[in-house]
Amino acid sequence: MPFISEIRTTPPDHFLSPLQRMTYDALELLQIPFQRVETDEIVTMDDCLQVDQKLRMKMVKTLFLCNRQQTEFYLFVTCGDKPFTSREFAGALGVARPSFAPIDRMEEMLGTKIGAATVFSVLLDVDRRVRVVFDKDVVDETWYGCSDGTNTGYLKIETARIVGDFLRYAGHEPTVIGLERP
Secondary structure, eight states: OOOBOOOBSSOOSSOSSHHHHHHHHHHHHTTOOOEEEEBSOOOSHHHHHHHHHHHTSOBEEEEEEEOTTSOOEEEEEEETTSOOOHHHHHHHHTSOOOEEOOHHHHHHHHSOOTTOOOGGGGGGOTTOOEEEEEEHHHHTSSEEEEESSSSSEEEEEEHHIIIIIIHHHTTOOOEEEOOOOO
């Protein structure tokens, strides 16, 4: 069982990456309240279940995808317990079937490593190369649980503030698609 801190409502005392600092700066600027916990390193959705219980919400699954040529990129946010199918995603968007983007592209473009992909990475996407796509089931949730850009910090924020205020601030218009549960 990983360590999970007490719930906090202030940023960390020190930041582990530029993206993590940008995340908390944006939340402060936009006056978006949050709850957060610090943890041991978490990589899998199964490990996130304990964070879900602590923060009383459901962690989203954030996937970084691209086309075969690596010219189109997608940050796909779906429910943590929903399996991903490339065919269904591609059909909903009317695009060629994507695959997971290479790790080095994720680190370069999103400023994160495996297990830490987050919607806050669009703060680094100043050229608007990444298309943000939300599963409708996530948008319908009251609370949005995600990484703060590290795999040791997790946030609980109102979903409407992420989809509306934050993405508008970051210059990204989200696409919302409905995907079936198996």
